[in-house]
Amino acid sequence: MSQPIDAGSVLGGRYQVTELILTSADGDLVLDGIDQVLNRPVSILLGSAENSSQLTASAREIANGARFAAMQVLDLGISGGRSYLVTNLADAADLLDLVIQTDAPYVEPFFTDTLGSEIFGVSRSTEPQTYADDEEYYEDLDAQEEGRPAMLGRLPEFNLNDQITGLKGRFARGRSSAGTPVADDSYDSHTAPSELLRQETEETGENNAVFPPAPAALPKVQRIPATPPTPVGEPVVTSTAALASAARSRGAGIGPDGQRNATTFPAAARDYAEAEEPYVDYEEEEAGEGRNKTMRLLVGAVLCIVLVVAVVFAFNALGPKAPGPVANSSPVGTTEGSSPGGSTAPVTTAKPVINGVTRLVPGNQGLNADTDGTLSRLIDGNPASIYRSYSFSTPKFGGLASNMVLVAELKKPSDVSKIELVGLNGSGGAFEIRVGKTDSLADSSEVSSGSFTGPTVTVPVPSGDNGGTGVQYVFVNVTELPKLASGGNNSRPYGLQIGEIKVS
Known part of the structure; x- marks a missing residue:
């Protein structure tokens, strides 16, 4: 990096440096100076040895109008093998832009091609990556695709007729418990839907469909009711009646319908009574507040009067007093000593010059x-x-x-x-x-x-x-x-x- 230019240095016998503004990493200096001929402030850009040629080219482009810049070129010279540019007062960033080469050819970063070799130890290849077990991998994929239908065949079969028959049995048991007559046992729950449709066709004489052969007849299964029948003569006891009876046995006021009687209260609420609030006379309380307010005003007025009297007394006691006359036997500007002739000499002090x-x-x-x-x-x-x-x-x-x-x-x-x-x-x-x-x-x-x-x-x-x-x-x-x-x-x-x- 180049040595800095001290304040007071003169460039080209004309431009005196007054202040160092900025130093770039490449050693370019941005200075403030004074044009000693025209007595005006200027900005000076002193380029480094590496950037001097670029600074010269940029200054010429600005001077002949080939390049736009936010400053005016006043002078261009060389000092100590380094080019310097003199402009009007300009920003330091705008001046440093002149040492940057514009429209330079693009150079691809070095790590684009060398990143693979630095990390993996080999250069980047354009061929697709292959592995030794690629054939085995793809054969396994094909075998999995072919084995899917066989896996579906091993799933358990789902008989829809059995499920429908079970649902019908539940509904039949519900109707029998409610007193609804059950249909004739001539209907076989295990009869296939196709057989039922065939019987209906023979009764009506119409034959519009082709039916597969009926399967062999299944043995009849006797239906067993879900709940045993209630013996005649015994009362029917419901859950609500049982709960009500148990509550009455404990002494609670429960009616036959299982609801609590309206006149019965919980034992914990029988002895409850609201607490009585003390009587407050609000008129007397407001009158007391008014008296307190008046008393506070009187005390405040008395304190203000005492404070004013204290201030007046302190001012009269500590204030400045007019000085009395003081006798002075000696004249002003003289000393007590006397001259050899017997007369006093005045003391004089030199006036500051x-x-x-x-x-x-x-x-x-x-x-x-x-x-x-x-x-x-x-x-x-x-x-x-x-x-x-x-x-x-x-x-x-x-x-x-x-x-x-x-x-x-x-x-x-x-x-x-x-x-x-x-x-x-x-x-x-x-x-x-x-x-x-x-x-x-x-x-x-x-x-x-x-x-x-x-x-x-x-x-x-x-x-x-x-x-x-x-x-x-x-x-x-x-x-x-x-x-x-x-x-x-x-x-x-x-x-x-x-x-x-x-x-x-």
Whole structure:
């Protein structure tokens, strides 16, 4: 894989790289840069050594209109044996599509023909697979087909006449038990239906069918009734009457018809009585609720009055009081000591004046080095002259640095009470204001931190040794870039713009 291009590198003597956007698996780089001649942002695609020829061919196709693309070709060159393409601001995915060969011949995957040999150890064959016992297998199938009729012949025969005769016998027994006369015994249940039809034909004299010869006559079988006849003179006892008699013997109120008498109840229900509910006087209960509600209102009103009185008393007792006059025998701005001539000398403090501004980027001092020539605009007294940093796609300096510090050095150690940042063009981000007696950021003291919330940020500095007393250096530590309100673009919306740094 090729080495990455650092921010600040220049391609073709004209295009300066500001940020690395994407690196492909083949080593193709998608970069953001600035056209130093026309002062406009551009996108740069630096192809790998293997894809440089394809990148060149794609760029020429787009330039002469033979290929459509969502970008405009601005320049094409070679740097270090690798082709680079300069376009307007474009998406990284669209740029990487240019290094992919289009309409390439289809190559069948290698595993299509080698899968069989890799798994089974032999190459794929177009002949059908055969086995040594194929003939025996098909002979068994034929034998099974031929043996099916013989198997059907071994099934037991089903005599329909016997089944019909049994059903008729059951119906005859049912009618005899109910007192219905039974038909004459001249009818033989074992007579075949064909014989019966022959007898009917001889009686009517009509012969319209051909009948097979009648089988030999079967011996008559005497029918035995299913239930023995009831002896005359004995009462008929039914199941219902027997159950009723048994219930009466146990003392239950059961009638002769087997039903329970209407006046008889279960023994468990004779002593049952509903429980009496206590009487509740609802009118008296409602009156009690009304009295409780009135009492709650009175208690709440009294508590509110007590609370108001307590608040008024606390305000009068703890509120600020007007200070009384204080006598001061010594004049303002003088010390108790006296000069050799006998007169007192006033104590004067040097007014803070910024001598110069420098830039510090821990870990990547070369970042934004090209803008160091405009640092003097921060102290020229003109808020319209703005110091601008590079613009980035993320607020963390595009991943190239963790923070950037603007260091303002005062001419003399002075007492500082207020620091102002004027001419801001962004919102959000994060910064720290630190003061110190040396140019070391680690030895400085933090006095405030916040975000860029408007065109001007004012930071009061407390007094003291760790505050605004004897300050020699003021540090503006930008840890997160704000989003530019104007002058940025959609791909790199984060940057730093300051018109003035004022110390007083």
